[in-house]
Amino acid sequence: MDINIIGSGNVAWHLAHRLFECGYTIRTVYSRTEKNAKALAQQVQAAAINDVAQLPPADINILSLKDEVYVDVVAQIPSSEAVYVHTSGCMNAEILSKLGENFGVLYPFQTFNKKKQVDFSTIPVCVEASNDTTLQKLQTIAATIGGSVNCLNMRQRLHLHLAGVIASNFTNALYGMAKEILDKENIDFDIIKPLIKETAAKVDYLHPYDAQTGPASRKDWNIINRQIAMLDNDHQRNLYLYLTQTIQEQQAKRKNEEL
Amino acid sequence: MDINIIGSGNVAWHLAHRLFECGYTIRTVYSRTEKNAKALAQQVQAAAINDVAQLPPADINILSLKDEVYVDVVAQIPSSEAVYVHTSGCMNAEILSKLGENFGVLYPFQTFNKKKQVDFSTIPVCVEASNDTTLQKLQTIAATIGGSVNCLNMRQRLHLHLAGVIASNFTNALYGMAKEILDKENIDFDIIKPLIKETAAKVDYLHPYDAQTGPASRKDWNIINRQIAMLDNDHQRNLYLYLTQTIQEQQAKRKNEEL
Numbered sequence: 001m002d003i004n005i006i007g008s009g010n011v012a013w014h015l016a017h018r019l020f021e022c023g024y025t026i027r028t029v030y031s032r033t034e035k036n037a038k039a040l041a042q043q044v045q046a047a048a049i050n051d052v053a054q055l056p057p058a059d060i061n062i063l064s065l066k067d068e069v070y071v072d073v074v075a076q077i078p079s080s081e082a083v084y085v086h087t088s089g090c091m092n093a094e095i096l097s098k099l100g101e102n103f104g105v106l107y108p109f110q111t112f113n114k115k116k117q118v119d120f121s122t123i124p125v126c127v128e129a130s131n132d133t134t135l136q137k138l139q140t141i142a143a144t145i146g147g148s149v150n151c152l153n154m155r156q157r158l159h160l161h162l163a164g165v166i167a168s169n170f171t172n173a174l175y176g177m178a179k180e181i182l183d184k185e186n187i188d189f190d191i192i193k194p195l196i197k198e199t200a201a202k203v204d205y206l207h208p209y210d211a212q213t214g215p216a217s218r219k220d221w222n223i224i225n226r227q228i229a230m231l232d233n234d235h236q237r238n239l240y241l242y243l244t245q246t247i248q249e250q251q252a253k254r255k256n257e258e259l
Numbered sequence: 260m261d262i263n264i265i266g267s268g269n270v271a272w273h274l275a276h277r278l279f280e281c282g283y284t285i286r287t288v289y290s291r292t293e294k295n296a297k298a299l300a301q302q303v304q305a306a307a308i309n310d311v312a313q314l315p316p317a318d319i320n321i322l323s324l325k326d327e328v329y330v331d332v333v334a335q336i337p338s339s340e341a342v343y344v345h346t347s348g349c350m351n352a353e354i355l356s357k358l359g360e361n362f363g364v365l366y367p368f369q370t371f372n373k374k375k376q377v378d379f380s381t382i383p384v385c386v387e388a389s390n391d392t393t394l395q396k397l398q399t400i401a402a403t404i405g406g407s408v409n410c411l412n413m414r415q416r417l418h419l420h421l422a423g424v425i426a427s428n429f430t431n432a433l434y435g436m437a438k439e440i441l442d443k444e445n446i447d448f449d450i451i452k453p454l455i456k457e458t459a460a461k462v463d464y465l466h467p468y469d470a471q472t473g474p475a476s477r478k479d480w481n482i483i484n485r486q487i488a489m490l491d492n493d494h495q496r497n498l499y500l501y502l503t504q505t506i507q508e509q510q511a512k513r514k515n516e517e518l
Contacts, residue, residue, distance in 0.1 A: 010472065067479060090482050110454055111472050116464045118457060124450045150450060159444040160451075162486045163437035167451055168458040169473035170502040171430045176467035176509045178426035185418040191383045191409060192419075192426055193462055195369055198377060199427040200459035203452055205375045208435035213269065213370050214428035220326060223349050227421045239505060242498045243429040249494075250435045 001137075002027045004055055005046070006073065007064035008036040010112040011087050015064060018120040018145045020044040027058045052076045060137070062087065062106060063096070070095055083134050089161030092154060093128055104129030106138055107157060108146060111168050122147040126157055177236070209254040216247035260396075263287045263314055264305070265332065266323035267295040269371040270346050274323060277379040277404045279303040286317045311335045319396070321346065321365060322355070329354055342393050348420030351413060352387055363388030365397055366416060367405060370427050381406040385416055436495070468513040475506035 003024050005016045008031035020026050026046040031037035034050040041048035049055065053076045064087040065073055077084075077099055084096045085106040096103035107126040110118060125146035129135035135151070142149040152160060175196060179189050202211040215223040224244055231237045262283050264275045267290035279285050285305040290296035293309040300307035308314065312335045323346040324332055336343075336358055343355045344365040355362035366385040369377060384405035388394035394410070401408040411419060434455060438448050461470040474482040483503055490496045 122453045156444050159440050162489055163440045164454055165473050166433050167437035168454050170433050171458055172467050172471055173502055173506045174425050174429050178422035179467055181418050181422045185415050194381045195423055195427050196459050196462055199430055200455050203455055208431050208438055212431055214424050230421055239501045243432055247432045
């Protein structure tokens with residue numbers, strides 16, 4: 001089974017490396033920026049192209065692009081009997097339907113950055129397909145490269161993506177906010193890393209509601225108000241208050257469940 | 260050096276176990292609830308008391324209580340030449356000054372839950388003391404039980420505590436919110452655990468601003484608006500918008516730094 005990779009961003013980068021590592025032949029890497037296409041193609045022994053209309057045939061074509069360019073790129077790709085998939089958490093598989101009958105989604109559910117290696121063998125891979133033959137092919141690939149295979153429909157995938165934004169992008173924004181506070185007081189960011197790791201590790205042991213500690217869950221308004229007063233601007237103060245209320249609502253829900 | 264533990268909550272529990280494991284003699288465990296005092300005392304070969312006025316002499320007295328009961332409990336403790344410390348991130352050391360001249364703070368910077376073991380040898384311990392002799396004693400204890408010793412003043416400790424609430428309690432609230440979304444769509448919470456772990460692991464490699472991915476950092480308002488529409492209520496929608504704005508402000512700051 002040979003594979004074309006259409007795109008050279010963070011997801012394409014890690015996916016191509018993992019597929020290559022698992023023994024798949026990467027035939028072509030496309031990027032509209034020739035340099036980016038070549039950089040990735042070289043690492044996975046593939047040809048590089050920067051005109052997607054020249055895409056040679058391959059059994060599987062994996063499109064991993066910015067959401068806003070899909071329509072343009074898809075319009076230029078030659079249609080065929082091959083399989084076409086995208087890797088997006090929030091796009092309909094049907095945007096690929098003009099390329100042929102065999103299309104779907106191969107969505108590795110992880111945050112990727114070219115600068116950071118990632119253990120792909122732990123990553124849940126979500127699949128969706130236009131027919132059973134295609135689904136089986138995608139399940140085989142997903143099982144080979146990933147940690148688990150998950151058949152999700154479009155609605156589920158959209159909600160998974162939303163949950164991911166909340167648990168990863170928003171969480172990371174809070175790490176950034178914490179770093180700003182420490183920087184200003186000349187406290188090394190290293191001091192908070194064990195806390196960040198332990199908070200994440202707790203999800204294996206405890207329901208997040210039960211794992212909660214701190215002034216919001218204790219309804220300690222004395223400390224809550226003092227901390228709000230320490231913040232720099234209204235945006236941060238409002239955010240603090242919203243998250244405090246979220247915690248208190250979650251604690252109230254948990255209490256109701258226990259009754 | 261023998262130690263009294265005043266309190267039996269999550270922090271007292273883990274601290275007493277770690278001190279005992281490191282060879283310190285725990286003389287007494289106090290809790291106003293006899294059952295709780297006995298439960299912890301038994302595990303660290305200490306005596307249990309539920310009347311703090313009966314606290315026997317010890318070299319170090321560690322108070323680890325809910326913030327709101329400190330004043331009451333401190334008023335009943337016999338004063339002496341011993342060392343008195345509390346373990347709070349946000350209380351002044353001076354609340355212990357009526358107990359004697361040797362007082363301070365021993366603040367292990369971690370989230371503790373009795374139900375979850377924790378590797379104490381990685382935990383940063385913050386110390387503060389009323390005089391050099393006391394500081395040296397606390398530094399020795401901190402170096403023995405923890406992963407690093409950090410001399411912070413009151414202002415720094417308050418800001419560290421605030422950063423901890425943001426990076427741990429608030430982050431955990433987001434994990435809870437993500438779990439709710441997955442539960443409703445019948446998606447197993449396990450699917451998001453690798454993402455949560457990887458997001459936390461990234462702090463070792465990348466500045467949080469540089470690690471950021473997702474629709475907010477790409478300013479993809481098409482997806483942002485679709486995700487906001489998927490949320491259940493105004494509270495969640497406002498929170499989503501605030502965190503999106505936080506990410507975009509952080510990305511703008513990073514760009515300015517790079518110019």
